[in-house]
Amino acid sequence: MKHFDYIIAGGGCSGRSLAVRMLPYLKATNKQVLLVDKFPKTGNDKTWCFWEKHPDIFESTVYRKWKRLSFSSSFIDQELDINPYEYKMIRSMDFYAYTNEQLSGNNQIVTKYGNVEYLYTEKEQAYVVIDGETFSADYAFSSIPKIQKKRPERYQYLLQHFEGWMIETESPSFDPECATLMDFNTSQQAGTSFIYLLPLSPNRALVEYTVFSEKELPAECYTAALKQYISKQLHCNHYLVKEVEKGVIPMSDHPIQQQENCIIYLGAAGGFTKGSTGYTFRFIQKHTAAIVEQLLKSGNPCIPSISPERFCTYDGTLLHLLSSGRLSGEEIFSTMFQKNNPEQIFKFLDNETSIIEEIQIFETLHKKEFIIALLNRTLKFMKTSYFE
Ligand SMILES: Cc1cc2nc3c(=O)[nH]c(=O)nc-3n(C[C@H](O)[C@H](O)[C@H](O)COP(=O)(O)OP(=O)(O)OC[C@H]3O[C@@H](n4cnc5c(N)ncnc54)[C@H](O)[C@@H]3O)c2cc1C
Structure with missing residues (x-):
């Protein structure tokens, strides 16, 4: 059985964040990591946005950032100066390209593509079964989605579901200096619903219709809400939809196990999605940075929770x-x-x-x-x- 010092199961946002952060430690200690995912990652499958006070290690992948945000509803209409924070947008394709570059040609990182079928921990070792072959490691870090049995009698479950259109307008329609965090000027019938708008230039913006509710909506509802907002609120009738982004993020207070002996869970699988907002990116960065700090200090990746209970x-x-x-x-x-x-x-x-x-x-x-x-x-x- 092939043994690695560490196995990172899942090479998405959290797996790659950890791998890149670990590089100096791995080089200094000559340790080896197996990074496994089902597929190589290159496409633009997500846009990650987050607020941050100071640049972090992925600053060079930031595609746009804003110092001003707006918030609108039937109660208030407000522009927010978010200093000392900046609101940042990273396209997953830039993140994947940057992390591929950092991780490739490195003796410390072995990349493998395959299906992680199973992870288990026994006798102070972690085991990862990939396409029928078992690999062992001192520790495994996993962001492979976990299926959790719901307990509605005890916990709350909502979904944050959204559809975003990257649109290009004929005439200048957006203020590229100010993104819209929430605009509630959209029907509230399906649940808490708002428009989120990231202006990339005066003629180009990502306009996203987001709903917090128990169930997703039929596809035509997102289309109708976006068309209505673009025409009634943005006063744009001539535009092209260049890209579409859809997603569902669970919002819950159901506790998620963060560690099981030699298996440490990362990202959404480790419960690092904020239950009330769905934001995950910054929590992933804080968590993976804390793991590496601990490794550098003690050679052990186990850390207490990064957020008070x-x-x-x-x-x-x-x-x-x-x-x-x-x-x-x-x-x-x-x-x-x-x-x-x-x-x-x-x-x-x-x-x-x-x-x-x-x-x-x-x-x-x-x-x-x-x-x-x-x-x-x-x-x-x-x-x-x-x-x-
Ligand atoms: C469309 C979308 C937009 C989002 N936007 C934001 C945002 O703006 N801001 C924010 O903070 N959060 C956002 N999130 C939430 C969160 O940041 C992302 O979901 C983030 O990608 C989570 O990182 P992760 O590492 O947990 O999961 P992923 O990035 O999904 O990584 C998991 C990896 O595991 C791999 N994998 C899965 N199963 C297997 C298997 N059996 N074998 C091998 N590999 C496997 C997958 O291929 C994937 O690469 C968004 C989520 C979605 C879905």
């Missing part, structure tokens, strides 16, 4: 409130952006605020509704067992 309670409470319908997402997010500065909101959504800062934010929100949601969530927990 209380943030899971906040995410679950918000999901509970959204699912209950007692308050619309439009009202909740409008109040949050109207009464708090963007720096505090981003820090809070990054799970980085102190308890005092969190209390200051809660003071500005619909306290009664949030307390009811928190009590209902606690009641659900008391009525059910933690174990299945």
